[in-house]
Amino acid sequence: MWAETFPITPSLRCLAIGPFGGYILRVPASRMLSFGPQENFWEMGDTGPCGPCTEIHYDLAGGVGAPQLVELWNLVFMQHNREKDGSLQPLPQRHVDTGMGLERLLAVLQGRRSTYDTDLFSPLLNAIHQGCGAPPYSGRVGAADEGHTDTAYRVVADHIRTLSICIADGVSPGMSGAPLVLRRLLRRAVRFSTELLRAPPGFLGSLVPVVVETLGGAYPELQRNSAQIASLVSEDEAAFLASLQQGRRIIERTMRRLGPSDVFPAEVAWSLSLSGNLGLPLDLVKLMLEEKGVQLDSAGLERLAQEEAQHRAQQAEPVQEQGLRLDVHALGELQRQGVPPTDDSPKYNYSLRPSGGYEFGTCEAQVLQLYTEDGTAVASVGGGQRCGLLLDKTNFYAEQGGQASDRGYLVRVGLQDVLFPVARAQVCGGFILHEVAAPECLKVGDQVQLHVDEAWRLSCMEKHTAVHLLNWALRQALGPGTEQRGSHLNPEWLRFDVATQAPLTPEQLRAVEGTVQKAVGQDEAVYMEEVALARTAHVPGLRSLDEVYPDPVRVVSVGVPVAQALNPASQAALQTSVELCCGTHLLRTGAIGDLVIIGERQLAKGTTRLLAITGEQAQQAREVGQSLAQEVEAAAARLSQGSRDVVEAQRLSKEMGRLTDAVDTAVMPQWQRRELQATLKALRRRANTAVRKLEMGQATQKTQELLQQHSEGPLIVDTVYAESLSVLVKVVRQLCKQAPSTSVLLLSPQPLGQVLCACQVAQSATPAFTAEAWALAVCSHMGGKAWGSRVVAQGTGSTADLDAALSTARAYALNKL
Numbered sequence: 001m002w003a004e005t006f007p008i009t010p011s012l013r014c015l016a017i018g019p020f021g022g023y024i025l026r027v028p029a030s031r032m033l034s035f036g037p038q039e040n041f042w043e044m045g046d047t048g049p050c051g052p053c054t055e056i057h058y059d060l061a062g063g064v065g066a067p068q069l070v071e072l073w074n075l076v077f078m079q080h081n082r083e084k085d086g087s088l089q090p091l092p093q094r095h096v097d098t099g100m101g102l103e104r105l106l107a108v109l110q111g112r113r114s115t116y117d118t119d120l121f122s123p124l125l126n127a128i129h130q131g132c133g134a135p136p137y138s139g140r141v142g143a144a145d146e147g148h149t150d151t152a153y154r155v156v157a158d159h160i161r162t163l164s165i166c167i168a169d170g171v172s173p174g175m176s177g178a179p180l181v182l183r184r185l186l187r188r189a190v191r192f193s194t195e196l197l198r199a200p201p202g203f204l205g206s207l208v209p210v211v212v213e214t215l216g217g218a219y220p221e222l223q224r225n226s227a228q229i230a231s232l233v234s235e236d237e238a239a240f241l242a243s244l245q246q247g248r249r250i251i252e253r254t255m256r257r258l259g260p261s262d263v264f265p266a267e268v269a270w271s272l273s274l275s276g277n278l279g280l281p282l283d284l285v286k287l288m289l290e291e292k293g294v295q296l297d298s299a300g301l302e303r304l305a306q307e308e309a310q311h312r313a314q315q316a317e318p319v320q321e322q323g324l325r326l327d328v329h330a331l332g333e334l335q336r337q338g339v340p341p342t343d344d345s346p347k348y349n350y351s352l353r354p355s356g357g358y359e360f361g362t363c364e365a366q367v368l369q370l371y372t373e374d375g376t377a378v379a380s381v382g383g384g385q386r387c388g389l390l391l392d393k394t395n396f397y398a399e400q401g402g403q404a405s406d407r408g409y410l411v412r413v414g415l416q417d418v419l420f421p422v423a424r425a426q427v428c429g430g431f432i433l434h435e436v437a438a439p440e441c442l443k444v445g446d447q448v449q450l451h452v453d454e455a456w457r458l459s460c461m462e463k464h465t466a467v468h469l470l471n472w473a474l475r476q477a478l479g480p481g482t483e484q485r486g487s488h489l490n491p492e493w494l495r496f497d498v499a500t501q502a503p504l505t506p507e508q509l510r511a512v513e514g515t516v517q518k519a520v521g522q523d524e525a526v527y528m529e530e531v532a533l534a535r536t537a538h539v540p541g542l543r544s545l546d547e548v549y550p551d552p553v554r555v556v557s558v559g560v561p562v563a564q565a566l567n568p569a570s571q572a573a574l575q576t577s578v579e580l581c582c583g584t585h586l587l588r589t590g591a592i593g594d595l596v597i598i599g600e601r602q603l604a605k606g607t608t609r610l611l612a613i614t615g616e617q618a619q620q621a622r623e624v625g626q627s628l629a630q631e632v633e634a635a636a637a638r639l640s641q642g643s644r645d646v647v648e649a650q651r652l653s654k655e656m657g658r659l660t661d662a663v664d665t666a667v668m669p670q671w672q673r674r675e676l677q678a679t680l681k682a683l684r685r686r687a688n689t690a691v692r693k694l695e696m697g698q699a700t701q702k703t704q705e706l707l708q709q710h711s712e713g714p715l716i717v718d719t720v721y722a723e724s725l726s727v728l729v730k731v732v733r734q735l736c737k738q739a740p741s742t743s744v745l746l747l748s749p750q751p752l753g754q755v756l757c758a759c760q761v762a763q764s765a766t767p768a769f770t771a772e773a774w775a776l777a778v779c780s781h782m783g784g785k786a787w788g789s790r791v792v793a794q795g796t797g798s799t800a801d802l803d804a805a806l807s808t809a810r811a812y813a814l815n816k817l
Helices: 102-109 120-131 146-168 176-195 201-215 220-224 225-254 266-274 282-291 300-315 328-336 454-478 506-520 615-641 647-666 671-711 725-738 773-783 803-816
Strands: 014-016 019-023 041-043 048-059 067-084 088-100 350-352 358-360 363-371 385-391 407-410 415-429 431-438 446-451 484-491 494-499 526-531 553-559 578-580 593-602 607-614 715-719 741-750 755-762 785-788 792-798
Touching: 041 067, 041 615, 067 102, 088 102, 120 146, 120 201, 146 201, 146 220, 146 225, 176 201, 176 225, 176 282, 176 615, 201 220, 201 225, 225 266, 225 282, 225 328, 225 415, 266 282, 266 300, 266 415, 282 358, 358 454, 363 615, 446 454, 454 494, 454 553, 454 593, 454 607, 506 593, 506 671, 593 615, 593 671, 607 615, 615 647, 615 671, 647 773, 671 715, 671 725, 715 803, 725 741, 725 755, 725 792, 741 773, 741 803, 755 773, 755 803, 773 785, 773 792, 773 803
Parallel strands: 715 741
Antiparallel strands: 014 019, 041 048, 048 067, 067 088, 350 358, 363 385, 363 446, 385 431, 407 415, 407 446, 415 431, 484 494, 494 607, 526 553, 553 578, 593 607, 741 755, 755 792, 785 792
């Protein structure tokens, strides 16, 4: 498609582009309204493709009473590119972006004032009414919707449609990216359905068949996956209902302790949003507080968010956090008292649900010791105090083996309404020290129940199993002698150091990713078992690091049972990933989703560090890479077509530079980055060569014109149009080459009053006459600046009086000659 701007005439009111061509909408001129570039111009951001737009609005009120305008259709005529300097440049290829709202169009066709009154929503709204017993939906909004009942109808109907479609497309509620958005939508729908509509447990899952019946004809994925969608929604709904009830009790208990003018503590709100499967979204916590007329400590919340962002920003080179530690004296005292090491075997107590989600067991433990921040042992803590906590057992994974520590919360048995957030857990001489914030009293001897942050733990499990697959894939690509030199992982990324003779090639990086993807796609079982260390001593292919392992030791095997993997005769450890590891892992590889290596650098000679991401983030990185590859391909095609003038050639050269910067910094597959970098390097050379050729051609033409205008003499001062300072300098150089005894200064007026200046002084000129001083005198007159040498100089300025600038140039030169 193409686009141009069209004048509005009585016979041409609006051009509409549809899937089968264009057609004319004739409407009265009084209904054609222009709001200028502030409203009728669409841009995707500060830079990039953009253009004028038209919008078609419709009055759903039908001219009765106050207008009820909705935007039905938007057409964007993509014909410009917004540059970094704010200027608009024409796009080499133009088209029309068109978007129409299906539900809005349906409301017009069915004569409804709201999309929720159409037959796309009415079956859902009727099912909600029948399932929860709330008053029928009446379409009230704003202040008229007392009790927010109709709002709850709309929220539930909208969210269950979104959830069903997304799950059918393979996106399930999760921790980051699109899965996190979906998780929040589900929890918002649960809250509105239970608190405002008084819906029974399992209500959301019961609406899935209605969505399938309504939309299944257009989306056959819904029909194929209806049972799985309903099961997943019901499972997450049940889990969140328990969290919502506990969260409500915590909020009410906290509010009872507030004074009339007190704000709700940011720490409590933050712990509600972050603490494991409690995980109430912050916007939901804010809404619950607003409904009770309580203000949240926004400043404190912003501070906590900044601290969290700083923590997450420690990516490929994390700084080891000090945290609370036990010194040798504290450890000696524990041994003297006969306190046994912490039993952390409950960290392995998790299983797969039939729906594919993970179920993590809780753990009840006894408080054995408490420590203040300076390491002093105390009998009790409280009042928001930060402390170290020793328990007889724990299900928290303490940071070791390159895997980040768990986080979560604990509650005192019998006091479920007070959360004690756990920031991290560390190994100290065989003991697991939990770093805890104590909003209320916690004493030695208390019984507590521990809850890990399930989304955090699951993401770490995904990354750790991915590390094992990456290790195995590297051995497949580089040879069986390839050795791991270290690794680190957290929920966001994984880092892997590997011994290499040379940097990995793009082909090797791509092959490694492909090997991991194959294992992920096969959704292989992951087997874990503790065995005697002696059994692992002579197993061909078994991976281990150069460190001391406990006895018995935990073995992690992908796709092959541990007993079979450890049988020397089976050679199984040569065909799959088998490693000694104390970390927590997935039970099946499919949950990894995908793996993309996004970074690679040499740490030292013989050691390469790889940075990788998994799941939704990996898929997004592939999409970014594909998009950039298409941009580079399109730029290469435009370059092959050739440029008509210097401006177009320079624009192409700048485009190559922009793409190079984008490829260098984008989160994308490293193999693809390396390939595109090589392609762009060659394209930039070609683009720059084209610019130079065109500039030389233009300079030659302008030189001949000026030589014809000026007779032989010691001085040429004139104006000439040049598309860049580079071209102007070339014209000056060619003039002086053909007239060696002539000193030349040229000015070139540009748009918006800017003037370019270039000059060269003849070798025979007096020593006092220098190009740099000449250019500086002229550019200073124009309020600009200049730079250069004794022989050649250039500069810029701004003036509306070019004759005065030329007079200044002549007077200065004649005074020196």
